[in-house]
Amino acid sequence: MMTLREIQTHLDAEILCGEDQLDREVCGAFACDLISEMLASASSHVLLITSLTNAHVVHTAEVIDALGVIFVGGRRPAEDVIEIVKKNSKIPLLTTKCQMFDCCGLLFSKVVQADRKDPP
Amino acid sequence: MVFFFQKWYRLTGRIPHNRKDMAVDTFQYTPKINLEFAIGEKDFFMAGESASRVKKTLQQLGMKQEIIKRISIIIYEAAMNVAIHGSQGMLRVFITPEEIMIETEDTGGGIPDVDLAMKEGYSTATHEIREMGFGAGMGLPNIKQCSDELKIDTKVGVGTLLQATVYFTDNKGKTSR
Numbered sequence: 001m002m003t004l005r006e007i008q009t010h011l012d013a014e015i016l017c018g019e020d021q022l023d024r025e026v027c028g029a030f031a032c033d034l035i036s037e038m039l040a041s042a043s044s045h046v047l048l049i050t051s052l053t054n055a056h057v058v059h060t061a062e063v064i065d066a067l068g069v070i071f072v073g074g075r076r077p078a079e080d081v082i083e084i085v086k087k088n089s090k091i092p093l094l095t096t097k098c099q100m101f102d103c104c105g106l107l108f109s110k111v112v113q114a115d116r117k118d119p120p
Numbered sequence: 121m122v123f124f125f126q127k128w129y130r131l132t133g134r135i136p137h138n139r140k141d142m143a144v145d146t147f148q149y150t151p152k153i154n155l156e157f158a159i160g161e162k163d164f165f166m167a168g169e170s171a172s173r174v175k176k177t178l179q180q181l182g183m184k185q186e187i188i189k190r191i192s193i194i195i196y197e198a199a200m201n202v203a204i205h206g207s208q209g210m211l212r213v214f215i216t217p218e219e220i221m222i223e224t225e226d227t228g229g230g231i232p233d234v235d236l237a238m239k240e241g242y243s244t245a246t247h248e249i250r251e252m253g254f255g256a257g258m259g260l261p262n263i264k265q266c267s268d269e270l271k272i273d274t275k276v277g278v279g280t281l282l283q284a285t286v287y288f289t290d291n292k293g294k295t296s297r
Contacts, residue, residue: 033253034253034258036254037258039193040261052252057253059196060196062171062172062175063171065189
């Protein structure tokens with residue numbers, strides 16, 4: 001378990017919106033660039049990691065009750081996409097310069113480290 | 121169930137258009153909610169927006185998270201199908217105490233082989249659509265997986281009518297409310 005704020009620090013990510021909700025506990029993540037795959041396979045209350053930045057990602061995140069969205073590779077959605085989130089679901093959006101593989105690997109290693117220190 | 125619609129009435133202050141001839145009292149005992157969205161060609165924004173809006177309504181009605189997620193996925197995928205393949209279309213959502221029916225109707229090219237379209241991975245979407253993260257050939261299989269009943273009526277060159285039903289009751293549905 002990790003909070004969004006810890007994840008933000010690990011990835012040196014920039015917060016695009018939803019800063020007040022960074023204390024949410026994250027217990028899983030789903031990394032993918034296919035919307036249908038997110039809808040079909042992602043469980044509820046996960047962190048979405050993606051390089052897509054269109055409005056569909058944001059709508060998908062709402063539909064699957066995602067805890068937050070991380071855009072990798074320094075990509076950032078357009079202002080109007082961020083506005084949709086601010087108006088509707090207020091899901092935190094973060095952007096990191098890490099590429100997809102590095103981002104997932106880093107978070108995964110942090111989870112493993114935390115588990116070793118404090119076995120479940 | 122009466123409570124469910126009293127709550128809807130209190131929240132929205134609206135009577136569905138097909139019930140406007142009835143008094144409010146009568147409405148509360150003949151519950152039905154209809155929602156309608158027009159989806160134009162390549163109107164991807166409306167497709168996503170309709171899913172978000174229906175989801176909000178269902179949350180206000182106090183439905184279970186799991187069933188809301190299933191319904192939202194059906195609406196999102198079905199509405200995207202209309203935006204991608206249908207040239208003009210409507211999305212209608214009919215809610216009764218027993219079930220929710222999601223219907224999309226479009227005037228697109230129709231589906232030549234429905235069995236093939238139901239196969240995971242089969243898609244006729246263009247490169248442009250795939251770049252947006254869609255067109256993985258999972259739309260219809262996704263809808264089927266999430267719904268209790270699925271009917272597709274299609275004619276090549278005329279259009280497609282899709283009806284997906286989710287039951288709230290235990291005996292018929294995959295999950296109860």
